[in-house]
Amino acid sequence: MTSSSKSRKRVLSGMRPTGKLHLGNYVGALDNWVRMQDEYECYFEVADWHALTTDYADTSRVKQNSLQVALDWLAAGLDPEKSVIFIQSHVPAHAELHLLLSMITPLGWLERVPTYKEQRENIQDKDLGTYGFLGYPVLQAADILVYKGDVVPVGEDQVAHVELTREIARRFNGFYGDVFPEPQSLLTIAPKLPGTDGRKMSKSYGNTILLTDPEPVVRRKLKTMVTDPARVRRSDPGNPDVCPVGDLHKIFSGKETMAKVYEGCRSAGIGCIECKGWAADALVQLLSPMQQRRKKFEDNPRLAWDILEAGSERARKTAAATMDDARAAMGMTLAYEKPKPDGGQ
Ligand code: SF4
Numbered sequence: 642m643t644s645s646s647k648s649r650k651r652v653l654s655g656m657r658p659t660g661k662l663h664l665g666n667y668v669g670a671l672d673n674w675v676r677m678q679d680e681y682e683c684y685f686e687v688a689d690w691h692a693l694t695t696d697y698a699d700t701s702r703v704k705q706n707s708l709q710v711a712l713d714w715l716a717a718g719l720d721p722e723k724s725v726i727f728i729q730s731h732v733p734a735h736a737e738l739h740l741l742l743s744m745i746t747p748l749g750w751l752e753r754v755p756t757y758k759e760q761r762e763n764i765q766d767k768d769l770g771t772y773g774f775l776g777y778p779v780l781q782a783a784d785i786l787v788y789k790g791d792v793v794p795v796g797e798d799q800v801a802h803v804e805l806t807r808e809i810a811r812r813f814n815g816f817y818g819d820v821f822p823e824p825q826s827l828l829t830i831a832p833k834l835p836g837t838d839g840r841k842m843s844k845s846y847g848n849t850i851l852l853t854d855p856e857p858v859v860r861r862k863l864k865t866m867v868t869d870p871a872r873v874r875r876s877d878p879g880n881p882d883v884c885p886v887g888d889l890h891k892i893f894s895g896k897e898t899m900a901k902v903y904e905g906c907r908s909a910g911i912g913c914i915e916c917k918g919w920a921a922d923a924l925v926q927l928l929s930p931m932q933q934r935r936k937k938f939e940d941n942p943r944l945a946w947d948i949l950e951a952g953s954e955r956a957r958k959t960a961a962a963t964m965d966d967a968r969a970a971m972g973m974t975l976a977y978e979k980p981k982p983d984g985g986q
Contacts, residue, residue, distance in 0.1 A: 652677055653790035653824075655686035655729065658706035659696075662713040663849035664924070665842035668892060669831040673794055675718040683724040684788050684956060687711060687949070690729050690736075694777040695760075695767060711945045713852050716935035721948045729784065731953035734960035738783040741967065743776055745812050751775050755801055782806040786813075786821045787960045794827045817970040820963075832892050835885035839867040853932065856925050863921040868913045869906075879906045879913075886913070886920050893923035 654674060656662075662671065677683055687707045693700065707728055719726055729735055751757065752775070761769050785793055785806050793803050803826040810821040835841065836848025843849070850862055868886055872879035881887025881902050890902050898919050905911030938945045968974050 649680070649682045650791040651788055652681040652683045652792045652794065652827075653686070653785045653788050654683075654794050655688040655691070655784065656710060657688050657692045658703060658710045659692060660706055660844065661709055661851050661853055662717075663842060663844065663851050665834050665836070665849065666713075667717060667852060668834045669796060670794070670829065671714065671717045671719075673829050673831075674714075677794065678720060678723040681792060684790070684959075685714065685719060685724055685726050686732075686784060686956075687726075687728045688784070690780060691777060694771075694774045694780070695764065695769065697771070697773065698767070707949075708942060708945060711949055712935055712938050712942070715938055715945060715948065716852065716931040718931075718934075721952060725952045725955045725959075726948060727952035727956040728949050731950070732787075732956045732960050734787050734957065734964050735780070735783050737964060738787045738960075738967065739776070739780045741971070742783055742786070742809050742813065743779050745816060746776075746779050746782075746809055748775075750805060750808065751778060754778050754805060756798060778802050778805050779809065782809045785824050786810055787963050788956070789822055789963055790824045791822055792827050793824050794829050796829055796831060800826050800828065813967075817967075820966050820970045833888055834892065835888050837862050837866045837885075839885040850924065852928060853935065854928070855932070856921075856929075859924050859928065860918070860921045863917045863924070864914070866917060868917075872906075872909075872913065875912050876909050878909045881906050886917055889920045890916075890923070893927060894919065895923075898923065 654670070656666070656670070674683065674685060687710050689703050689707050692703050692706070696703075711726065714726065715721075757775065757778070760774075781802050782805060785803075786809075793799075793806075795803055803824060807823040810823050813821060833841075836843065836846055837850070838846065838848040840846050840848060850859060854862070863886070866886055866889075869879040869881075869884035871877060871883075881890065884906070887902065887906070890899055894902070901911070902916055902919065906916060965974070
């Protein structure tokens with residue numbers, strides 16, 4: 642199927658299964674994915690092979706983490722009736738296309754990927770001098786191109802990867818003929834979401850609020866959250882625009898609460914404990930329905946696994962059709978062909 646014959650534009654996105662998801666993952670990607678389901682034909686992959694590019698030494702948790710990610714996705718509102726939700730390693734065509742693309746991708750293209758350099762410098766506790774780590778953007782390209790993805794929702798730091806995918810697609814099409822559409826980045830403008838210590842919410846900082854945190858845990862975490870440093874005493878006025886709790890309100894609270902926060906904080910009319918309570922209310926309101934949806938799958942995780950298996954089956958079909966096109970373009974179909982007079986010399 643070419644991209645023009647598809648009724649809706651096709652989206653491919655994914656996440657590495659590295660454990661339970663937090664609010665930062667929700668605001669940065671998942672919330673957007675849930676909304677995209679009605680407009681696009683979406684493929685969402687649990688990128689378990691990508692997890693191996695950095696965590697290859699211990700693979701004991703990858704499979705369980707994959708299931709956990711799926712639970713979080715389903716809880717957040719990804720719908721298997723609307724989207725194809727699957728596990729990357731269950732669709733071997735990703736590996737086949739990765740291999741073919743790796744044949745044509747110049748090393749220099751990979752060495753200049755900004756996240757490659759950055760992570761090689763920053764991650765000291767693992768040896769990332771591997772072939773797999775250098776090649777992970779090629780695997781990403783294969784993930785997208787094997788579905789002839791039209792659109793890839795990305796944060797700013799991933800735009801370079803989609804650009805590389807476009808270059809690889811162009812190079813393949815140039816050598817062998819038009820097989821792959823060049824995917825477009827769809828920039829997700831995610832609001833700044835601080836963690837409890839005021840830095841960007843991230844698992845590696847230990848400052849997250851998980852999508853699965855029960856109400857008492859959310860309230861406890863909020864209580865310890867840093868605030869505007871100028872508000873030392875209850876009687877000191879503060880400024881929600883420089884307060885991480887204020888940032889949470891901007892994302893999750895309604896207009897009425899926002900007005901109370903601005904007015905109360907600037908006039909010292911409210912205390913931070915009260916203000917944090919309102920922020921916690923908004924988070925609990927967001928997370929409760931997710932946690933209720935999750936319960937069904939927590940009680941019977943097999944249901945989620947079945948969804949992943951059914952999604953992988955659908956993904957394999959789409960990917961197989963693309964691989965037929967790629968092999969045909971390269972003159973390497975699986976069918977018998979009569980020897981040519983030159984004997985293949
Ligand atoms: S009242 Fe709210 S916005 Fe103002 S400093 Fe305290 S926590 Fe932050």
